[in-house]
Amino acid sequence: MIRGIAQRLTIVLTLVAGAGPVPGAGAHGDLRERIDAVTGQILSNTATPELWLQRADLNRQRGDYGAAHSDLDHVFQLRPDWPAACLQRARIGFDSGHFAECEQAASDCLKLDGTSADAFVLRARSLVHLGKPALAVADYDAVLNVTNSAAPLPDLYLERAAALGEMARWEEAIAGLDAGLKRLGSTPSLALPAIEYERRRGAFDSALARLERCRGFFSKASFDKLKAEILLERNQSGQASPGRR
Amino acid sequence: MITPRASRMAGWLSLAAVLLIRGVAPGETVLFPAGSIWRYLDNGSDQGTAWITPAFNDSGWASGPAPLGYGHAPLERTVISYGGVASDKYITSYFRMAFTVTNASSYAAFRLRLLRDDGIVLYLNGTEILRNNMPGSAITWKTLASTKIGNPDETNSFELFLPAAGLAEGTNVIAAEVHQITNTSSDVEFDLALSGLPVPLVTRGPYLQRSSRDSIVIRWRTAPATDSRVVYGTNLAALDFTTSLLASNSEHIVTLTNLLADTKYYYAVGTTGSLLAASDPGQYFFTHPQPGTPKSLRIWVIGDAGTADANQAAVRDAFYAFNGTNTVNAWLQLGDNAYNSGTDAEYQSAVFDMYPTLLRSSVTWATLGNHETAQSTAYVDTYPYFDIFTLPTAGEAGGVPSGTEHYYSFDLGMVHFVCLDSMTASRATNGAMATWLRSDLAVTTSRWVIAFWHHPPYSKGSHDSDTDTWMTEMRENILPILETNGVDLVLSGHSHSYERSMLVNGHYGVSATFNPVGHVVQSGGGKESNGVGAYHKPDGLGEHPVGNRGAVYAVAGSSGQTTVAPLNHPAMYYSELALGSVVLDFASNRLDAIFLRDTGATNDAFTIIKDGTSPPRLGNLVPLPNGDVQFTVLCRGYRTNIIEVSSNLVAGNTWRPLDTNTTTNSFFVFTHAGGLTNSVQFYRVRSP
Numbered sequence: 001m002i003r004g005i006a007q008r009l010t011i012v013l014t015l016v017a018g019a020g021p022v023p024g025a026g027a028h029g030d031l032r033e034r035i036d037a038v039t040g041q042i043l044s045n046t047a048t049p050e051l052w053l054q055r056a057d058l059n060r061q062r063g064d065y066g067a068a069h070s071d072l073d074h075v076f077q078l079r080p081d082w083p084a085a086c087l088q089r090a091r092i093g094f095d096s097g098h099f100a101e102c103e104q105a106a107s108d109c110l111k112l113d114g115t116s117a118d119a120f121v122l123r124a125r126s127l128v129h130l131g132k133p134a135l136a137v138a139d140y141d142a143v144l145n146v147t148n149s150a151a152p153l154p155d156l157y158l159e160r161a162a163a164l165g166e167m168a169r170w171e172e173a174i175a176g177l178d179a180g181l182k183r184l185g186s187t188p189s190l191a192l193p194a195i196e197y198e199r200r201r202g203a204f205d206s207a208l209a210r211l212e213r214c215r216g217f218f219s220k221a222s223f224d225k226l227k228a229e230i231l232l233e234r235n236q237s238g239q240a241s242p243g244r245r
Numbered sequence: 246m247i248t249p250r251a252s253r254m255a256g257w258l259s260l261a262a263v264l265l266i267r268g269v270a271p272g273e274t275v276l277f278p279a280g281s282i283w284r285y286l287d288n289g290s291d292q293g294t295a296w297i298t299p300a301f302n303d304s305g306w307a308s309g310p311a312p313l314g315y316g317h318a319p320l321e322r323t324v325i326s327y328g329g330v331a332s333d334k335y336i337t338s339y340f341r342m343a344f345t346v347t348n349a350s351s352y353a354a355f356r357l358r359l360l361r362d363d364g365i366v367l368y369l370n371g372t373e374i375l376r377n378n379m380p381g382s383a384i385t386w387k388t389l390a391s392t393k394i395g396n397p398d399e400t401n402s403f404e405l406f407l408p409a410a411g412l413a414e415g416t417n418v419i420a421a422e423v424h425q426i427t428n429t430s431s432d433v434e435f436d437l438a439l440s441g442l443p444v445p446l447v448t449r450g451p452y453l454q455r456s457s458r459d460s461i462v463i464r465w466r467t468a469p470a471t472d473s474r475v476v477y478g479t480n481l482a483a484l485d486f487t488t489s490l491l492a493s494n495s496e497h498i499v500t501l502t503n504l505l506a507d508t509k510y511y512y513a514v515g516t517t518g519s520l521l522a523a524s525d526p527g528q529y530f531f532t533h534p535q536p537g538t539p540k541s542l543r544i545w546v547i548g549d550a551g552t553a554d555a556n557q558a559a560v561r562d563a564f565y566a567f568n569g570t571n572t573v574n575a576w577l578q579l580g581d582n583a584y585n586s587g588t589d590a591e592y593q594s595a596v597f598d599m600y601p602t603l604l605r606s607s608v609t610w611a612t613l614g615n616h617e618t619a620q621s622t623a624y625v626d627t628y629p630y631f632d633i634f635t636l637p638t639a640g641e642a643g644g645v646p647s648g649t650e651h652y653y654s655f656d657l658g659m660v661h662f663v664c665l666d667s668m669t670a671s672r673a674t675n676g677a678m679a680t681w682l683r684s685d686l687a688v689t690t691s692r693w694v695i696a697f698w699h700h701p702p703y704s705k706g707s708h709d710s711d712t713d714t715w716m717t718e719m720r721e722n723i724l725p726i727l728e729t730n731g732v733d734l735v736l737s738g739h740s741h742s743y744e745r746s747m748l749v750n751g752h753y754g755v756s757a758t759f760n761p762v763g764h765v766v767q768s769g770g771g772k773e774s775n776g777v778g779a780y781h782k783p784d785g786l787g788e789h790p791v792g793n794r795g796a797v798y799a800v801a802g803s804s805g806q807t808t809v810a811p812l813n814h815p816a817m818y819y820s821e822l823a824l825g826s827v828v829l830d831f832a833s834n835r836l837d838a839i840f841l842r843d844t845g846a847t848n849d850a851f852t853i854i855k856d857g858t859s860p861p862r863l864g865n866l867v868p869l870p871n872g873d874v875q876f877t878v879l880c881r882g883y884r885t886n887i888i889e890v891s892s893n894l895v896a897g898n899t900w901r902p903l904d905t906n907t908t909t910n911s912f913f914v915f916t917h918a919g920g921l922t923n924s925v926q927f928y929r930v931r932s933p
Contacts, residue, residue: 031620061620118623153624154648154677155670180648185639187648188684189677217645217684219789 031062049078065096083113090122099126117143133163154189170201188217204234272443277344279438284308287325289335291386297368299418303341316432337386340421352409352441360436362399364390364424369411390426406468445471447521449597451514452604454635457642458506458533462635470495477512507534528605534658539833546827548579548738550804551595557805559843573607579738580614580699587617589629613668614699624669645685661691665698672718686730697736701800703816706740707808711755731790738802744820748780748795759815766795771851779852801827819849874920891927
């Protein structure tokens with residue numbers, strides 16, 4: 001699919017909200033060689049911040065956060081107000097589990113570049129870890145708005161819904177998933193969590209209606225089992241379902 | 246829609262089908278070469294707009310051969326002046342040249358080879374034809390270039406294509422103004438070569454994408470941009486159908502719909518005015534058989550192939566020789582398809598220039614490797630990979646919609662293929678990919694389930710699945726979903742070796758925890774010719790695949806290079822550092838797989854056979870003197886049978902389970918102790 005004006009969205013993380021950071025294991029065995037190669041370039045171009053930043057990123061991927069921070073210090077000396085450097089600091093913070101540091105660095109980045117989708121996502125995920133889901137939701141809203149991509153990725157919608165779910169804001173969580181379904185098309189990645197959120201808010205009829213629409217995402221046995229569970233919950237709740245109000 | 250026979254045009258147009266972007270194309274005419282002699286004005290003056298017209302008198306300007314400029318001696322053959330004040334150099338330099346053209350109307354496109362530092366505006370006979378690295382607003386003699394052109398682009402020419410418009414018969418004048426990025430910039434460079442092409446160039450493809458039983462996507466790239474047309478049909482001599490897109494584009498993506506299933510179509514591509522890659526016997530596609538159809542299929546699998554070197558070519562040629570003229574129903578690229586960063590140019594070298602023949606007649610299905618993203622783990626859709634491939638997002642080729650091209654599935658006859666993104670997508674059990682995967686596999690009724698992604702769950706090759714986060718998470722979080730739903734074969738790359746497991750199930754820990762007793766469903770090599778024979782698995786027979794009955798895991802990451810590594814993960818039956826690819830042949834209930842060396846040798850082979858199962862039946866009911874009831878449960882294949890009894894058959898009756906028995910491929914005798922009563926008893930056997 002061609003996406004002519006796709007926003008440069010370089011989300012570094014691969015985890016959904018609530019999961020921990022990626023351990024420091026490198027993505028690729030030749031990271032050491034690449035670091036050596038960049039080091040060679042730095043030796044003859046010590047005043048080039050791009051090279052220091054490149055090595056900081058490689059060191060981050062390798063899990064050597066101390067070296068990554070050291071490289072970033074050089075970057076900031078050479079180019080103090082560079083959004084890319086702030087973003088890298090945010091990445092290092094997240095990957096190393098220092099979420100407050102990540103949040104601060106992402107905020108610094110956004111002061112310099114208020115449309116950085118990367119920074120919004122990093123800050124949102126950090127805020128989730130820091131127990132500030134309301135602030136995280138605002139950032140997820142922002143990133144979904146600044147992402148011009150024809151197809152934003154399902155996990156962003158899922159993560160926003162999860163953050164809302166932490167605050168028991170089920171209706172908003174469901175509305176957000178529906179927005180994703182409208183944009184991405186019907187996919188179980190978003191449709192099935194929406195059923196779960198309907199159950200959590202006690203809207204069993206709505207859950208059943210959604211389940212019917214998702215029949216194609218289940219084996220018959222699984223469908224029948226889930227339907228029976230929801231019917232049982234509805235019967236046990238003894239309350240009017242909010243979904244029918 | 247009926248169109249004129251493509252074959253009527255094929256004679257002269259088919260030449261363009263084999264054009265390469267490099268070198269001189271058939272029919273291409275050099276209008277003026279690089280190094281031509283130009284008139285130039287280097288006095289820093291404001292020339293307004295009159296200087297771009299053909300009638301302008303430039304006899305007072307100096308002249309000299311290109312390259313013209315300063316700052317990169319000895320590159321410049323003509324050194325021009327910047328005014329002598331290094332802190333306030335001229336912003337704009339002017340260049341003009343007259344050239345003669347005959348048969349001007351015969352050209353459809355221009356090829357330009359341009360050297361410029363920093364920005365440039367080009368005019369042909371007084372009309373602007375190119376603006377490069379300059380702002381979009383009105384240009385004056387003080388307008389600065391948009392960005393600094395540095396090494397190596399400041400001294401290298403690049404190629405671009407334009408529609409041939411504005412060319413006059415006889416004398417033509419081309420004019421150029423080159424602008425500095427600042428008044429202190431150290432250099433200016435200019436040179437230009439111009440040639441005319443009789444037709445636009447096909448610079449990529451055509452190649453086939455996202456096929457299904459009734460549709461396919463055909464893609465190609467042209468220079469310059471044109472509108473799009475595909476003519477196609479089942480008879481090579483009469484391509485009766487046409488699909489056109491009128492928008493001008495260099496990246497052509499045309500979807501053909503309402504096709505007949507399991508049918509061979511020939512096709513040609515081009516513009517609404519001409520065909521650029523005309524039909525020929527090697528330019529065809531097969532639509533997929535109807536899902537579930539037990540038709541034989543050949544699938545080619547390459548991993549980490551994208552070295553664009555002799556190794557990759559040797560692996561390719563070995564397969565071509567092995568395959569001969571047989572149809573390749575699909576080919577899988579397991580990631581790292583184009584080194585080093587998955588750029589568009591790297592894909593051109595490692596994929597489009599490497600497999601042009603196969604790309605025209607077989608759909609390739611790709612997955613993201615770490616080199617597609619230049620090692621980035623960013624979960625985004627802005628990598629060149631996503632512009633190059635058209636992949637399913639909405640279940641277009643079967644399977645459940647994923648909503649993203651990062652992971653998807655498709656049905657090809659009796660095989661359900663699942664492609665996952667192990668590089669950038671969340672690998673968490675509650676992530677979007679895992680959620681989608683559960684649904685996708687839950688509803689498939691295909692006889693075979695084949696999954697592929699880049700990072701292997703088991704490997705002791707150049708990447709160690711005991712320590713690599715990506716590999717570990719795929720093993721721990723994704724494998725249980727796949728195995729529960731009956732996956733048969735998992736294909737990966739990443740490690741530059743060939744490693745292939747026994748028929749295993751349920752191993753999600755590090756290699757030291759692999760227990761042959763608990764994790765090997767069937768040992769041996771899976772070879773019919775020796776050992777304990779082919780691997781056997783139960784057949785779903787049109788129902789959901791039977792879960793947890795073993796899968797083969799293959800690392801096929803040596804299609805472009807090998808990397809020395811320890812190898813011999815305990816789950817593996819065979820491991821080798823050798824260049825090669827994997828060939829899969831499906832024939833009804835059997836899958837034959839081989840590791841095909843670059844030499845043409847077959848160093849490994851295995852077979853999986855799906856033993857037929859049929860609904861279990863009861864027979865030979867015998868009341869025994871002691872009050873028991875004995876009967877035989879007949880079955881074929883390995884499956885779980887639940888034996889139940891009831892006292893009546895009216896609606897709403899209750900069936901009471903007597904036994905759950907996992908059968909072998911035969912029958913067994915069941916005894917219902919005390920089953921003989923004075924009332925009627927009904928027995929039944931069913932599968933869960």
